[in-house]
Amino acid sequence: MANLVKWGAYPSLTSYLTAELNALADDGRVLGGEIDNTSGLNTYIDISGYINTQGSARSSDADVVLYFITAVDGTNYSLGDASVAPPLSARVGSVALDAATTARYFNLTLIPCPACKFKILIEQRTGQAFGATGSTLGYTVYNKEIQ
Numbered sequence: 001m002a003n004l005v006k007w008g009a010y011p012s013l014t015s016y017l018t019a020e021l022n023a024l025a026d027d028g029r030v031l032g033g034e035i036d037n038t039s040g041l042n043t044y045i046d047i048s049g050y051i052n053t054q055g056s057a058r059s060s061d062a063d064v065v066l067y068f069i070t071a072v073d074g075t076n077y078s079l080g081d082a083s084v085a086p087p088l089s090a091r092v093g094s095v096a097l098d099a100a101t102t103a104r105y106f107n108l109t110l111i112p113c114p115a116c117k118f119k120i121l122i123e124q125r126t127g128q129a130f131g132a133t134g135s136t137l138g139y140t141v142y143n144k145e146i147q
Helices: none
Strands: 005-007 014-017 029-031 044-051 063-071 091-096 104-112 117-125 136-142 144-146
Touching (some): 091 104, 117 136
Antiparallel strands (some): 005 144, 014 136, 044 136, 063 091
């Protein structure tokens, strides 16, 4: 019988950014801490976020953009942080949001996970500051398995 490729057990979400997202200004960026995938060598990463209620309605083209800032050599990270815009090649994906103040969850799934050390950079482009408290970003890494 041929082998089957199935998903491995889905791990729980790791909290990544919390208070750092409080009142993040429009066009603001936050760089998270290091994720070391050099030994686990996970194949995929899913990212889950929550944007708490905002004080004013988001713009009609509101979105949140995520980037991977990598250290392929294990030490030196590529360009991109809270004050320096990353290159487009580092962009992982974006999530469009509606023009409302309502809290929203978002998920990006099946993202290829770098086999090196990396950090997640979030850029918020909603036209308004994030809410004063409660916004979060988390992730989980996983693989397929051959059965």
